[in-house]
Amino acid sequence: MQKMAFPGRHALHEPSHSHIPSSYAPLLDPATTSAFEAPDRQCRRRRSSVVALPLMAVLLVVALFSVVALVTNGNKPNPMVSTPPESQQPENMIPSRRGETEGVSLKSFRPLLGAPKYSWTKKLLAWQKTGFHFQPKKNWMNDPNGPVFYKGWYHFFYQYNPYGAVWGNIAWGHAVSRDLIHWRHLPMAMVPDDWYDINGVWTGSATILEDGRLVMLYTGSTNESVQVQNLAYPADPLDPLLVDWVKYPGNPVLVPPPGIGSKDFRDPTTAWLTPQGKWRFIIGSKLNKTGISLVYDTKDFKTYELLNGLLHSVPGTGMWECVDIFPVSKIVENGLDTGENGPGVKHVVKTSLDDDRNDYYALGTYDGETGKWIPDDPINDVGIGLRYDYGIFYASKTFYDQEKKRRVLWGWIKETDSENADIQKGWASVQAIPRTILFDKKTGTNILQWPVEEVERLRMSKKVFDKVEAKPGSIVPLHVGFATSQLDIVAEFEVDKVALESINDTDHTTYSCPTSHGAAQRGALGPFGLLVHTDNHQTEQTPVYFYISKDTEGNFKTFFCADHSRSSEAIDVDKAIYGSTVPVLEGEKLSMRILVDHSIIESFAQGGRTCITSRIYPMRAVYENAGIFLFNNATDATITASLHIWQMSSAYAHS
Amino acid sequence: MMKILISVILLIIMVVQTYAESASASQNKDPPLVVSTCKNTPHYRLCLAVLRRSPRSAKADVWELALIAVGAVKTEAERAMDAIKKVRKGGEGKEVAAALKQCEEVYDAVLEGDVQEAEEGLKLGDPKFAENGMADAVVEADSCEGGFAGVGKSPLSRVNSAVHDIAEVARAIIRNLL
Numbered sequence: 001m002q003k004m005a006f007p008g009r010h011a012l013h014e015p016s017h018s019h020i021p022s023s024y025a026p027l028l029d030p031a032t033t034s035a036f037e038a039p040d041r042q043c044r045r046r047r048s049s050v051v052a053l054p055l056m057a058v059l060l061v062v063a064l065f066s067v068v069a070l071v072t073n074g075n076k077p078n079p080m081v082s083t084p085p086e087s088q089q090p091e092n093m094i095p096s097r098r099g100e101t102e103g104v105s106l107k108s109f110r111p112l113l114g115a116p117k118y119s120w121t122k123k124l125l126a127w128q129k130t131g132f133h134f135q136p137k138k139n140w141m142n143d144p145n146g147p148v149f150y151k152g153w154y155h156f157f158y159q160y161n162p163y164g165a166v167w168g169n170i171a172w173g174h175a176v177s178r179d180l181i182h183w184r185h186l187p188m189a190m191v192p193d194d195w196y197d198i199n200g201v202w203t204g205s206a207t208i209l210e211d212g213r214l215v216m217l218y219t220g221s222t223n224e225s226v227q228v229q230n231l232a233y234p235a236d237p238l239d240p241l242l243v244d245w246v247k248y249p250g251n252p253v254l255v256p257p258p259g260i261g262s263k264d265f266r267d268p269t270t271a272w273l274t275p276q277g278k279w280r281f282i283i284g285s286k287l288n289k290t291g292i293s294l295v296y297d298t299k300d301f302k303t304y305e306l307l308n309g310l311l312h313s314v315p316g317t318g319m320w321e322c323v324d325i326f327p328v329s330k331i332v333e334n335g336l337d338t339g340e341n342g343p344g345v346k347h348v349v350k351t352s353l354d355d356d357r358n359d360y361y362a363l364g365t366y367d368g369e370t371g372k373w374i375p376d377d378p379i380n381d382v383g384i385g386l387r388y389d390y391g392i393f394y395a396s397k398t399f400y401d402q403e404k405k406r407r408v409l410w411g412w413i414k415e416t417d418s419e420n421a422d423i424q425k426g427w428a429s430v431q432a433i434p435r436t437i438l439f440d441k442k443t444g445t446n447i448l449q450w451p452v453e454e455v456e457r458l459r460m461s462k463k464v465f466d467k468v469e470a471k472p473g474s475i476v477p478l479h480v481g482f483a484t485s486q487l488d489i490v491a492e493f494e495v496d497k498v499a500l501e502s503i504n505d506t507d508h509t510t511y512s513c514p515t516s517h518g519a520a521q522r523g524a525l526g527p528f529g530l531l532v533h534t535d536n537h538q539t540e541q542t543p544v545y546f547y548i549s550k551d552t553e554g555n556f557k558t559f560f561c562a563d564h565s566r567s568s569e570a571i572d573v574d575k576a577i578y579g580s581t582v583p584v585l586e587g588e589k590l591s592m593r594i595l596v597d598h599s600i601i602e603s604f605a606q607g608g609r610t611c612i613t614s615r616i617y618p619m620r621a622v623y624e625n626a627g628i629f630l631f632n633n634a635t636d637a638t639i640t641a642s643l644h645i646w647q648m649s650s651a652y653a654h655s
Numbered sequence: 656m657m658k659i660l661i662s663v664i665l666l667i668i669m670v671v672q673t674y675a676e677s678a679s680a681s682q683n684k685d686p687p688l689v690v691s692t693c694k695n696t697p698h699y700r701l702c703l704a705v706l707r708r709s710p711r712s713a714k715a716d717v718w719e720l721a722l723i724a725v726g727a728v729k730t731e732a733e734r735a736m737d738a739i740k741k742v743r744k745g746g747e748g749k750e751v752a753a754a755l756k757q758c759e760e761v762y763d764a765v766l767e768g769d770v771q772e773a774e775e776g777l778k779l780g781d782p783k784f785a786e787n788g789m790a791d792a793v794v795e796a797d798s799c800e801g802g803f804a805g806v807g808k809s810p811l812s813r814v815n816s817a818v819h820d821i822a823e824v825a826r827a828i829i830r831n832l833l
């Protein structure tokens with residue numbers, strides 16, 4: 001039995017707001033208490049009756065007590081045993097919502113004395129709703145589904161819980177738009193009312209056939225929790241709003257094949273035509289801990305042929321959810337239809353990893369004859385290399401917009417506050433602003449993501465700042481003259497050339513956004529950038545910044561990070577620091593764009609080479625109390641920033 | 656007389672020793688999956704205790720073990736709700752009342768949101784939602800406890816700690832399924 005000081009006493013004297021006393025009563029656990037002691041064996045010796053009788057009595061009592069203790073041990077908690085005080089460090093108080101395997105910073109916020117008592121008011125919660133990001137009027141949303149352009153309308157479907165603000169009862173919500181920004185909500189397209197999807201109408205994708213007909217393939221969770229694929233199509237193909245849908249009576253059209261787990265078979269992609277004239281799509285799964293992508297061919301979407309061999313697989317990545325494959329052109333500046341291939345074409349393969357809730361992609365070559373894809377760089381293969389976004393961004397899916405000839409990406413942005421707050425505010429999750437995807441010709445190793453140009457139509461008043469200087473260790477308020485909850489910011493930074501050249505060997509090999517101390521960690525050449533959702537005293541602040549490191553040979557590495565360690569005084573929100581390196585080529589200025597929209601910000605560096613989406617839940621820096629600032633926390637380099645800042649109007653959804 | 660007494664004592668000794676043996680024997684009878692699963696959680700012995708409580712754990716796979724752990728979180732959260740109601744009758748000050756109200760809200764979220772979501776995620780085979788639910792339960796328990804900071808001694812420390820730890824165990828078990 002471990003001998004421990006009763007921690008409760010310390011808890012009483014602790015001034016810290018966030019210390020949780022670690023005294024705790026374990027449940028039934030006979031192993032921890034050795035209340036049972038072997039009775040004294042001396043009683044077996046014969047003794048004279050004068051001594052023996054009282055001795056016997058004592059031993060009887062001891063033995064009886066032991067029996068009683070053993071029998072009742074499981075029912076009464078033993079207050080003397082407590083768990084080891086492993087949670088005394090404030091850093092461990094707020095667990096990361098995502099897997100801790102990422103090395104995400106777990107810094108908690110130390111409230112100032114006299115800080116407002118933590119509680120979410122209606123006003124604070126109302127502020128969190130976005131002005132121009134897609135979200136249903138209320139309740140829970142997750143994966144984007146079946147995005148498609150059809151008869152003049154952009155259609156968007158999504159995983160939706162009609163009954164509450166947490167995941168469950170999943171149906172397909174539906175909305176339409178002319179411009180990917182202003183949305184009209186429609187009735188749910190599909191609900192879980194057949195045995196083959198009664199436990200959830202899950203994710204799926206749209207395919208437009210040669211004759212223009214639209215079919216939808218989606219995953220259903222059956223009455224026995226088996227994951228199957230089902231076919232659905234518009235009840236009236238002439239209705240451009242596609243309000244009503246019909247499920248194919250012969251569903252399911254696909255069940256898990258031999259060797260694939262019944263719970264490891266979901267999220268079919270859009271199909272494309274093979275050289276043999278069949279429709280082909282992929283679907284993710286796993287074999288033990290290897291993430292895989294199965295390939296199916298079909299002529300009629302009713303019967304299918306599983307190809308021998310996989311599109312691709314990567315050991316150790318776990319379940320591949322929401323896989324995607326699409327071509328990008330190395331030559332032209334527009335997107336390509338899903339079925340295109342050729343010498344000027346590369347293929348992106350993407351997966352959402354169940355394991356760490358991030359979306360990964362890799363560039364490679366797809367062979368239409370064999371149905372196989374090979375990565376350009378196996379070291380940065382799918383799931384172990386580049387991410388679409390280094391913040392909160394999951395279950396993403398692209399579609400080809402044949403109207404404007406672009407490849408458009410949707411991404412699910414979940415909440416990073418508590419579910420209690422979600423239930424109180426009555427909704428959870430938004431979608432990112434749709435992004436175009438292009439091959440990054442300059443690096444050849446990345447794709448570029450950029451918010452669709454239609455979002456720029458929301459720009460209203462503009463404020464321009466030309467060559468604002470920020471010396472090392474300075475904060476410069478940016479007086480824009482309008483509210484700062486909905487903004488589009490485009491900024492360029494120049495770093496003092498002398499400092500860049502003369503500094504030698506900074507923390508080149510050790511720096512990383514998630515493990516750093518964020519904007520507070522000063523280097524010679526960074527961090528510098530912008531503070532958004534920041535009050536006048538910077539009590540709450542959200543830095544989005546660059547950090548430059550340099551090695552002994554004079555090679556630079558640039559990091560792009562978003563720091564949420566002080567975004568909010570609330571203790572029940574995620575406080576991670578997100579980000580990654582961003583390639584910066586010779587002659588390029590450092591540039592960033594930030595879409596600020598209440599509780600979501602989307603940050604893009606170097607034209608979308610590295611992206612970070614994050615959620616922010618301030619308790620002070622809201623409405624008229626929030627502003628934006630330029631900051632430079634480098635120790636040596638002066639920076640000069642030029643900015644265009646627009647106030648953004650809202651995009652109201654029509655019912 | 657002496658012989659009778661000695662016999663009685665020997666009998667008691669034997670009975671007690673049998674209990675002791677069966678207590679330690681039941682540890683050795685833990686299914687290997689239970690032992691290995693619990694070793695991968697931050698609270699090994701608590702995990703064993705939680706899983707042992709359910710007779711289903713003897714033949715359970717990891718999905719079932721995860722469901723048992725989620726059930727234990729539910730039980731503790733229900734206890735928290737009961738405790739809140741009991742503590743409330745005391746005519747406490749405004750700040751304590753506010754803290755208790757917040758605890759009631761967060762435990763409502765644990766029961767209606769986190770546990771619900773976790774059970775569905777496990778039953779339907781989309782375990783990431785189960786992990787999210789259990790990760791959130793930890794946050795909710797911490798915020799209930801945190802609501803008493805600077806206000807007074809928390810009357811719910813024990814149960815908040817229990818929810819916190821068991822939810823951490825449940826989350827760790829669920830991670831095996833991802």
